[in-house]
Amino acid sequence: MRNKVILLIACSILMAFLAGCFDARELDDLGISLVIGVDLQDNRILVTAEVVDPSVSAQENEVGSDGSVKYVQGTGGNIFEALRDITLKFDRRIYLSHNKVIIFGEDFAKKDVVLYMDELFRDREQRETVYILIAKGSKAYEVMGINSGLEELPADYVHRLIKNIEFNPKTVDTNIAEYLKYYYNLGQHPVVGVVERRQRRDIDKSEQKTGTRETELSVLGSAIFKGDSLAGYLNGNDTKSYNFIIDNIQVSPITFPSPLSYEETGKKLVQNEERLSSISIIRNRTKNDVEIRGDRLILKTEVNIRGTLREVIGDIDVSKEENLKKMEEACSKTVEEGIKLAVEKVQKEYELDIFGFGLVFHRKYPEQWEKIKENWDQIFADADFQIDVKTHIIRTGLINKPLAR
Amino acid sequence: MISKKIDVNKKEIENIFNNVPDLVAYEFQTKSKIKMMACYIEGLIDKNLFDRDILKALIFYLDKHKDIKDVILTSKVNELNNMEDIEKEIIGGNIVIFMEGCRTCYTVELSKWDKRAVEQPQAESVVRGPKEGFIEDIAVNKVLLRRKIKNSNLIFEDYRLGKQTNTEVSIAYIKGIVNQDVLDEVKNRLKEINIDAVLESGYIEELIEDNTNSFFATVSNSEKPDIIAGKILEGRVAIFTDGTPHVLVVPTLFIEGIMSSEDYYRRPYFSSFLRLLRAFAFFVTIYLPGAFVALMLYHQEMIPTVLLISAAGAREGVPLPVAIEIIIMVIVLELTKESGLRLPKNIGATVSIVGALVLGQAAVQAKLIGALTVILISITALTEFIIPELVQGIVLYRLVVIFLGGFFGLYGVVCAFAAITMHIISLNSFGVPFGWPIAPRNNRGLKDTVVRLHKKRFIFRPEAIAKENVKRQEPPKGE
Numbered sequence: 001m002r003n004k005v006i007l008l009i010a011c012s013i014l015m016a017f018l019a020g021c022f023d024a025r026e027l028d029d030l031g032i033s034l035v036i037g038v039d040l041q042d043n044r045i046l047v048t049a050e051v052v053d054p055s056v057s058a059q060e061n062e063v064g065s066d067g068s069v070k071y072v073q074g075t076g077g078n079i080f081e082a083l084r085d086i087t088l089k090f091d092r093r094i095y096l097s098h099n100k101v102i103i104f105g106e107d108f109a110k111k112d113v114v115l116y117m118d119e120l121f122r123d124r125e126q127r128e129t130v131y132i133l134i135a136k137g138s139k140a141y142e143v144m145g146i147n148s149g150l151e152e153l154p155a156d157y158v159h160r161l162i163k164n165i166e167f168n169p170k171t172v173d174t175n176i177a178e179y180l181k182y183y184y185n186l187g188q189h190p191v192v193g194v195v196e197r198r199q200r201r202d203i204d205k206s207e208q209k210t211g212t213r214e215t216e217l218s219v220l221g222s223a224i225f226k227g228d229s230l231a232g233y234l235n236g237n238d239t240k241s242y243n244f245i246i247d248n249i250q251v252s253p254i255t256f257p258s259p260l261s262y263e264e265t266g267k268k269l270v271q272n273e274e275r276l277s278s279i280s281i282i283r284n285r286t287k288n289d290v291e292i293r294g295d296r297l298i299l300k301t302e303v304n305i306r307g308t309l310r311e312v313i314g315d316i317d318v319s320k321e322e323n324l325k326k327m328e329e330a331c332s333k334t335v336e337e338g339i340k341l342a343v344e345k346v347q348k349e350y351e352l353d354i355f356g357f358g359l360v361f362h363r364k365y366p367e368q369w370e371k372i373k374e375n376w377d378q379i380f381a382d383a384d385f386q387i388d389v390k391t392h393i394i395r396t397g398l399i400n401k402p403l404a405r
Numbered sequence: 406m407i408s409k410k411i412d413v414n415k416k417e418i419e420n421i422f423n424n425v426p427d428l429v430a431y432e433f434q435t436k437s438k439i440k441m442m443a444c445y446i447e448g449l450i451d452k453n454l455f456d457r458d459i460l461k462a463l464i465f466y467l468d469k470h471k472d473i474k475d476v477i478l479t480s481k482v483n484e485l486n487n488m489e490d491i492e493k494e495i496i497g498g499n500i501v502i503f504m505e506g507c508r509t510c511y512t513v514e515l516s517k518w519d520k521r522a523v524e525q526p527q528a529e530s531v532v533r534g535p536k537e538g539f540i541e542d543i544a545v546n547k548v549l550l551r552r553k554i555k556n557s558n559l560i561f562e563d564y565r566l567g568k569q570t571n572t573e574v575s576i577a578y579i580k581g582i583v584n585q586d587v588l589d590e591v592k593n594r595l596k597e598i599n600i601d602a603v604l605e606s607g608y609i610e611e612l613i614e615d616n617t618n619s620f621f622a623t624v625s626n627s628e629k630p631d632i633i634a635g636k637i638l639e640g641r642v643a644i645f646t647d648g649t650p651h652v653l654v655v656p657t658l659f660i661e662g663i664m665s666s667e668d669y670y671r672r673p674y675f676s677s678f679l680r681l682l683r684a685f686a687f688f689v690t691i692y693l694p695g696a697f698v699a700l701m702l703y704h705q706e707m708i709p710t711v712l713l714i715s716a717a718g719a720r721e722g723v724p725l726p727v728a729i730e731i732i733i734m735v736i737v738l739e740l741t742k743e744s745g746l747r748l749p750k751n752i753g754a755t756v757s758i759v760g761a762l763v764l765g766q767a768a769v770q771a772k773l774i775g776a777l778t779v780i781l782i783s784i785t786a787l788t789e790f791i792i793p794e795l796v797q798g799i800v801l802y803r804l805v806v807i808f809l810g811g812f813f814g815l816y817g818v819v820c821a822f823a824a825i826t827m828h829i830i831s832l833n834s835f836g837v838p839f840g841w842p843i844a845p846r847n848n849r850g851l852k853d854t855v856v857r858l859h860k861k862r863f864i865f866r867p868e869a870i871a872k873e874n875v876k877r878q879e880p881p882k883g884e
Contacts, residue, residue: 097706
């Protein structure tokens, strides 16, 4: 008995020393990457990584300082080779677990993106929640390293820009997992965010200014994918309409021409195109539906907006019920037109169902779907579109009458 | 047997005591020509009282017609006729008086020696609550308890333990509340003690406890009469030991480790908050360093990015692996604690300077250890000090968790958690499950665990302890 106990203890100690620690990684062996950019260069993959340099904060002897970043590049036949190519030039292994954003250069995005993404999913380090951005009209590394925000690291700056969809839905926040979800769906094509480099007006006149930041990034708009390759771009307003249809609207502003009066005949609302008012959405619900009517396919979208009044330009007293009604109607009309425009554009220009009507069709007519699923995009492009927007303004702010008389 | 001759008796007693110089065998003659002898040990008796009330009385007033008890002015006189008893009496600080021609002798209790005053115990100081603490003298300690529980059902039973030391040990309980099984068990285990010396209650604790191999103590102790009173009022048995202010109480529950006497003196909400804090501290202080090592070595993806970057910055340039770094700092913490404990007070300040400045700040600046490690160890120390009763288990288990975390990552930490939790609930203290009332669960008992309810709701004593007489008070009206 006693010998057995000693043997057991000896075994467990040996187990600890022999098997333990095998996958231990000290923090100072890792190059923590926050953004990677993937480009195509001479038919080889070029990976650019933004790696944190924590020693900067260590030198200042501060805990909590974000330190600075370094940019490293590697090339290879695929992403993994390119990542390991970096280690020949950079002293630490690239550690991807804290990667927040992957930026694809435009050239790369036009290739088979999913084909090369395999490494990112096969390796346990990269999270599936990492955001994808397409560098619109440029290489990925050209939009990296720009920080014109208050965050200390450029990676956090980009990351926050994507997160700001919460306040303005003229962009999309697609992560890799969602991208793949759309990729595998026959009834919906992926839409991912774009990032663009822009000149910035230099307003800061202070003398202590350290280094001019002449460029800034913009994530306005989105990119449409046909399966795994870039098909085109949507502008900001179309992206907003896209977000309305896929029900991805949170707190968001809507600006519309202020209502004037009803036309005598037909009770049609007349709007003042020069004066724009705004509401801010509190909650939005969108329901999509399809209907086969004869030999026509009709796509239907029902949007229910609940919002609060943010800005009234024009002489409108919103304490009166009928005026509020007018506002609601004017808002609905604008949203309606925007969505119609976006759907029409996608149907005509791209012939790609990015809105997911195919999924609705699949659910509603599973038998017909089996027959037409291969041609769905064509059917989508030919279908009619019906939209119904209802706005409900539940708060009017602190004042009833506009300031201007 | 006692001889009629005083000379013979004197020789025998001197023989028994090996002719030690502090044994006094004082022979004297009364006015009525009776030869007498008083035996005692120098320094153990009150000499003034002896001279005034006994010697004087005997010499002047004793004659052949009077009994010795009628003459001496003292409250208690015993008759003895056995040499072994006489030996015990003399050792115990009593005076033995022999009379020529008499086969019995008399003992008078006049023991007196220097004692420490009743003062506030240093280890268990409180803001609200009685400040008195037990002292080294068992008689005083018993009185302190009697002053708390003025009840004739408070029973003391005396034992003498230690072949060489003959230490007086006394168990205290309240008849009618005490758990009879526990009481019998305590008595049995005390009787089985066969040790040569009992210098402190720790000797007894080790000899009567259930789980000698556990890091956790299943016998608790306290220096404060109010705590002991509160515990025996719940049906527990207290064990007083002469020569130490630490009184043992059994059975002990794990949950008592996060309780403090002040919890019952303050408002229940705040007390509950503090208990939650202590329960939290228990887990933090055991698992935090180990979990930190595991996260830093294996699971960097689980750390929030900003924290990871600052952790990486703090580790930049530190020569040691993170596990070694933490182990060294935990050992340094123990060194600091232990050295501060033993040092005289006037150089105790040196320890804090060495600990705080040299080992904290300077070591970080010299890049021997990371700044984050210092913060972590400080948290560990703070959370440890909030639950002093469990410290013995905590310190050792913490090291185990660090090792497992360093070797196996969070898997090791989780295994350690499972093992430690299972160990705690497998323990027993005098037949009462150590994990009561949480595991096994008891809803009535839960009213006074991590949260303390209003005292009106304390209708029942802990059922596992006070088995026979569970009802403490009538429930509040209207319920």
